[in-house]
Amino acid sequence: xxxxxxxxxxxxxxxxxxxxxxxxFFISPDDPSRxxxxxxxxxxxxxxxxxxxxxxxxxxxxxxxxxPVGEQQAQRIKYQLQWRTYGRYRSDRLPVVDRAxxxxxxxxxxxxxxxxxxxxxxxxxxxxxxxxxxxxIPKEQIDFNLVKTWLLNCLLWHGAECEKPVTENLSxxxxxxxxxxxxxxxxxxVKMAKGCQYVTLSYVWGSIPTLMATRENIMELxxxxxLQRLASEVPNTIRDAIDVTAKIGQRFLWVDRLCIVQDDEAxxxxxxxxxxxxxxxxxxxxxxxxxxxxxxxxxxxxxxxRDCQQTILPIKSTLRLVTTQVLEVLRGSTTYEHRAWTLQExxxxxxxxxxxxxxVFFECREARWQEDVVxxxxxxxxxxxxxxxLLPPSEGLSVFLTYSQIVHNYTSRRLTWELDILDAFAGxxxxxxxxxxxxxxxxxxNVAFDWALLWEPQEPLSNRELGxxxxxxxxxxxxxxxxxxxxxxxxxxxxxRGMQQWLTHHTWIVWYQWSASLNALxxxxxxxxxxxxxxxxxxxxxxxxxxxxxxxxxxxxxxIDGKSQEEMSWSLRGPAALDDPGFESSQMAVSGQLLLFWTxxxxxxxxxxxxxxxxxxxxxxxxxxxxxxxxxxxVIPDRGILAVLxxxxxxxxxxxxxxxxxxxSTSMTDKQYDKAVENAEAQEAPPTESxxxxxxxSGPQIEDAETWNxxxxxxxxxxxxxxxxxxxxxxxxxxxxYALDPGPDEALARIENTVRHE
Numbered sequence: 001x002x003x004x005x006x007x008x009x010x011x012x013x014x015x016x017x018x019x020x021x022x023x024x025f026f027i028s029p030d031d032p033s034r035x036x037x038x039x040x041x042x043x044x045x046x047x048x049x050x051x052x053x054x055x056x057x058x059x060x061x062x063x064x065x066x067x068p069v070g071e072q073q074a075q076r077i078k079y080q081l082q083w084r085t086y087g088r089y090r091s092d093r094l095p096v097v098d099r100a101x102x103x104x105x106x107x108x109x110x111x112x113x114x115x116x117x118x119x120x121x122x123x124x125x126x127x128x129x130x131x132x133x134x135x136x137i138p139k140e141q142i143d144f145n146l147v148k149t150w151l152l153n154c155l156l157w158h159g160a161e162c163e164k165p166v167t168e169n170l171s172x173x174x175x176x177x178x179x180x181x182x183x184x185x186x187x188x189x190v191k192m193a194k195g196c197q198y199v200t201l202s203y204v205w206g207s208i209p210t211l212m213a214t215r216e217n218i219m220e221l222x223x224x225x226x227l228q229r230l231a232s233e234v235p236n237t238i239r240d241a242i243d244v245t246a247k248i249g250q251r252f253l254w255v256d257r258l259c260i261v262q263d264d265e266a267x268x269x270x271x272x273x274x275x276x277x278x279x280x281x282x283x284x285x286x287x288x289x290x291x292x293x294x295x296x297x298x299x300x301x302x303x304x305x306r307d308c309q310q311t312i313l314p315i316k317s318t319l320r321l322v323t324t325q326v327l328e329v330l331r332g333s334t335t336y337e338h339r340a341w342t343l344q345e346x347x348x349x350x351x352x353x354x355x356x357x358x359x360v361f362f363e364c365r366e367a368r369w370q371e372d373v374v375x376x377x378x379x380x381x382x383x384x385x386x387x388x389x390l391l392p393p394s395e396g397l398s399v400f401l402t403y404s405q406i407v408h409n410y411t412s413r414r415l416t417w418e419l420d421i422l423d424a425f426a427g428x429x430x431x432x433x434x435x436x437x438x439x440x441x442x443x444x445x446n447v448a449f450d451w452a453l454l455w456e457p458q459e460p461l462s463n464r465e466l467g468x469x470x471x472x473x474x475x476x477x478x479x480x481x482x483x484x485x486x487x488x489x490x491x492x493x494x495x496x497r498g499m500q501q502w503l504t505h506h507t508w509i510v511w512y513q514w515s516a517s518l519n520a521l522x523x524x525x526x527x528x529x530x531x532x533x534x535x536x537x538x539x540x541x542x543x544x545x546x547x548x549x550x551x552x553x554x555x556x557x558x559x560i561d562g563k564s565q566e567e568m569s570w571s572l573r574g575p576a577a578l579d580d581p582g583f584e585s586s587q588m589a590v591s592g593q594l595l596l597f598w599t600x601x602x603x604x605x606x607x608x609x610x611x612x613x614x615x616x617x618x619x620x621x622x623x624x625x626x627x628x629x630x631x632x633x634x635v636i637p638d639r640g641i642l643a644v645l646x647x648x649x650x651x652x653x654x655x656x657x658x659x660x661x662x663x664x665s666t667s668m669t670d671k672q673y674d675k676a677v678e679n680a681e682a683q684e685a686p687p688t689e690s691x692x693x694x695x696x697x698s699g700p701q702i703e704d705a706e707t708w709n710x711x712x713x714x715x716x717x718x719x720x721x722x723x724x725x726x727x728x729x730x731x732x733x734x735x736x737x738y739a740l741d742p743g744p745d746e747a748l749a750r751i752e753n754t755v756r757h758e
Contacts (some may be wrong), residue, residue: 204288204294458483630735
């Protein structure tokens with residue numbers, strides 16, 4: 001009697017070393033960290049040459065179909081397969097651990113690594129337990145029974161964690177005047193009722209003209225059945241969202257295009273400035289991430305609108321691998337992902353139903369579920385992983401860190417109309433105003449203004465073209481391009497306590513906003529105490545104290561030629577600071593754009609940074625040189641080096657910097673500065689010191705912080721007696737006395753004016 005044998009594994013010798021068995025895809029709770037090796041596949045040609053291997057043939061085919069570069073360049077890229085763990089699982093007796101493994105294909109060049117675009121899971125049918133393994137999906141249409149189960153499971157399993165809106169301290173959306181919803185049963189617009197449960201839609205409008213609510217048709221759209229009769233005029237994405245809302249057992253849907261009267265400016269603004277309430281109170285956000293415009297539709301909602309191709313690789317007769325999708329990869333190159341308006345819509349969502357790549361994904365604060373992986377388990381958690389998405393801050397995440405992440409993400413996105421830069425950020429501004437206990441000034445929180453002002457370009461920026469309207473140059477809103485706001489010295493200073501200590505001991509500027517009648521403090525302790533009891537938010541931003549300094553600082557910083565900081569800064573309280581007869585108020589188009597303040601100004605030369613120093617910056621930077629030629633810091637021009645180089649050369653490489661606040665850096669130590677001085681002195685004897693007396697009080701040290709040996713500085717340029725921000729940087733404190741003649745006292749009177757967009 002012959003014994004049956006398993007047919008040979010159709011794998012090459014290289015791929016056999018992966019040791020693919022059903023057991024290896026499952027992580028035992030007793031052994032959650034068992035190391036699994038990576039597998040180097042080599043170049044595309046090397047993978048192709050192993051044509052008899054089912055895994056290599058599949059990899060080569062997928063690489064060839066989605067090459068992001070030319071064939072010749074692709075041959076320099078080396079590929080590797082990696083085991084990655086996933087499936088966060090929480091139990092009462094064990095910490096949160098991953099419960100499963102998947103195989104990822106990575107492409108790397110010169111040691112770099114790219115996001116995986118191939119993911120292989122064990123087919124759940126062949127697994128000892130189906131949880132966390134691959135699932136077959138219907139080819140032509142989404143199974144909405146599964147989608148409905150996701151929503152019900154979240155409501156049942158996650159409770160208050162997902163039910164509580166981000167905006168719980170704000171008034172409910174039904175208080176917004178004339179707010180309407182689509183009734184998907186009556187197929188018409190209705191007024192939102194108190195306590196109403198509804199779904200929202202986030203999508204890309206595009207430029208294709210389609211039906212929208214106007215003053216002329218709004219009454220007609222409120223008639224039952226009207227949207228059904230106008231079905232051919234309703235964009236595909238909105239029609240599909242109506243269908244989805246009904247399929248998951250909900251009745252009401254909010255869509256901006258139909259629920260806001262688009263040609264009624266008052267109605268439009270009332271909704272724009274309440275987006276955090278509209279999206280935050282929604283039970284679910286439908287995200288049309290895969291579309292370029294409103295006619296793209298939601299693939300898979302209607303039969304035959306998708307063609308999902310899952311590849312199943314038979315490694316053995318009882319062991320099959322199936323391709324599964326990576327949401328971040330599917331979203332990464334979409335128009336939706338780069339649209340500015342959609343950021344706040346997604347930020348406030350409690351739950352999200354994401355349509356992209358012909359599939360649908362469900363995300364909430366506790367879990368992520370998707371069609372092609374079995375993840376529906378009450379102990380499943382993805383929150384620990386973050387999944388690359390921005391989440392509202394919790395007790396464990398600083399509001400300052402989250403704000404900096406939001407600004408970085410938002411400024412990297414695009415707007416069709418540049419004038420929308422603050423409107424598309426309005427909901428987030430309102431949220432932060434409540435979270436910080438702050439007033440937002442052109443997107444910057446006034447309770448930590450000295451920090452928010454330190455935003456740094458991550459690419460060469462350009463002035464935002466707005467016609468007659470304008471935004472100040474001191475705000476990132478005045479520029480097009482991605483920016484980041486880094487901590488003053490280390491990440492610990494983005495904690496509420498660390499930030500307040502830095503603001504208290506390492507800043508000094510008293511900020512005013514110009515107005516035609518009175519120069520108002522940017523942050524007013526008396527007003528802040530009235531708006532919110534100071535005890536409730538004493539740990540956020542500036543201190544609410546009776547300090548001589550209105551921003552709660554510990555002491556004044558400078559005495560220059562006998563004039564104290566207190567004498568200079570408090571002279572700006574009234575309009576007397578604008579007494580210069582050549583200074584016309586017409587130069588200040590909008591009240592609040594102009595900042596008035598006192599600080600130290602000095603001139604330096606600029607030169608070329610070393611390659612090592614330049615590598616620390618994402619965009620080009622100048623070296624700051626004092627009058628001895630000593631490298632004293634750096635400055636990053638907002639528009640890039642090439643854009644400002646002509647003006648710098650015309651001015652004999654001289655620039656004007658103003659001091660903003662204290663800083664430190666592990667890459668800019670006093671030891672390095674001493675070495676730079678020695679190098680300069682070896683070439684030329686140092687000149688006489690500046691005649692100006694500058695007394696610097698470095699203030700108390702923050703616990704465990706580096707020596708505060710640097711200043712944050714702003715590069716400025718004067719336009720009709722108004723200073724314009726041109727860049728940001730850092731210089732050594734000791735370098736200020738070696739500024740170019742006439743020293744750091746000449747420009748004090750002019751700094752009383754402002755920093756404003758040109």
